[in-house]
Amino acid sequence: MIYANLFYWSANQYVIQRTLGVKNLAEGQKGVLVSGFYKLLVPVFMLIPGVIAFHLYGDSLRSVDLAYPALISEILPGYLSGFFLAVLLGAVFSSFNSILNSAATLFALDIYKPRINPEANDQKLISVSKWFGTLLAIVSLFISPMLMNASEGLWDLIRRFTGFFNIPIIVIVLVGIFTKFVPAIAAKVIIVFHVITYYMLVWGADQLFGFTVPIHFIHIYAILFVIEVTLMLVIGRIKPRKYVYQFKTVPKVEMIPWKYALPISVILLSAVAIAYVTFSPAGLAYKNGIVSPVYWTIIGGIIIITAAIS
Known part of the structure; x- marks a missing residue:
């Protein structure tokens, strides 16, 4: 999950x-850190409703994708159904438009x-981006009905498919940041290796061949991450670059960092740790009561460490 989230937050054009x-x-x-605090609301908005739906319906639903709609239709008053649908469609179309813009940008510029x-000048690139985005939207409309056949739910299917590109991209980014002698051919090798091996x-x-590999795809992420980092370093050792790579930056905007970036980052990381502990067996998942006896000790320790670092 760490590697998948590293890709999502630092190498995903959509984000x-x-x-x-x-x-x-x-x-x-500022924008990144503020959005990080909003992300802490995900357990409240997504996971808790899922737990409620599981306790209400168990395994009776045909697909996990029906859990949220079934919960809403049963609990939400009828006069708010239209309002809720408008909110839901607004969120879906916002994400869809962002993905189209990202894909069109990558196609035009790369x-x-x-x-x-x-x-091509800027006007031509904008025109090409519009045509490419329109074509991609039309293709998506024809493909999307087939997603109803996803046996384990749409979310699981999306996560499996992102495995084709999230790990090799973050491997290339990290190796590129921390090394200066790994050649470009190493990146090309692990992309081909990853796509074939992951599939x-x-x-x-x-x-x-008729047999299933008994490893969860998230664990496959981690295994391939380690293998591909090692493979890139080995290639870099066997056939290193002739010259040390020097990153040259030509900023077009002011590059003075926000003076509160580091302390706010520490607070955000601490909030993530608190959220994790809260929903863990030491917190609300504790079987013998509301929270375990060590819960408040852990939370207090996190707060003290945060105050000391900040």
Whole structure:
């Protein structure tokens, strides 16, 4: 989960495009940290309703995707159904538009301009982005009905498919940050290696040979992460770059960091730790009462450490 979240928060164009568009570094840091605090509400908005639905319906629902709609239809007053649908569709379309914009941006700047039309100006790139986004939206509309056949739910299917690219991308980013001699061919090798290996472990072994690999796909993330980092370092050792890589930055905005970025980051990390402990067997999942006897000791320790570091 750590590796998947590292990719999502630091290398996913769908997420970081908002940060890349800020007017200066300080504003970007503020936006990231504020969104991190909002993310702490996920257990309240997503996980607790799921637990409630499980206790109400058990395994009686045809798909886990029906848990939330069934809960809403039973609990929410009828006169608020339309309002709730509007809110839900607004959230869905917001995410959908963000994904289309991200894909169109990547196509225009990473494929069209460098490989198809190097002389394209900004107006041409915007036009190409619009056409590509429209085409992608149409394709998505035809593919989306097939998602109803996802046996273990849409969320699980999406997480499995993101495994094709999240781990190799974050491996390349981290190795690129912490090393200076690993050549570009190493990145290309692990991309091909990951796509083939991940497919075989998650789907291919069952479809082609009739046996299932008894490892959860999240654990496969971790296994492949370690293997691919090692593989890149080995390639870098066997065939290192001729010259030390030097990162050259040409900032177009003010790069003065926000003076409260570090203490707020520490507070945010502490809040994540508190949320984890709260929903763990030491907290609300404690079987013999509301919380365990050590719960408040742990929370107090986290607060004291946070105050000392900040």
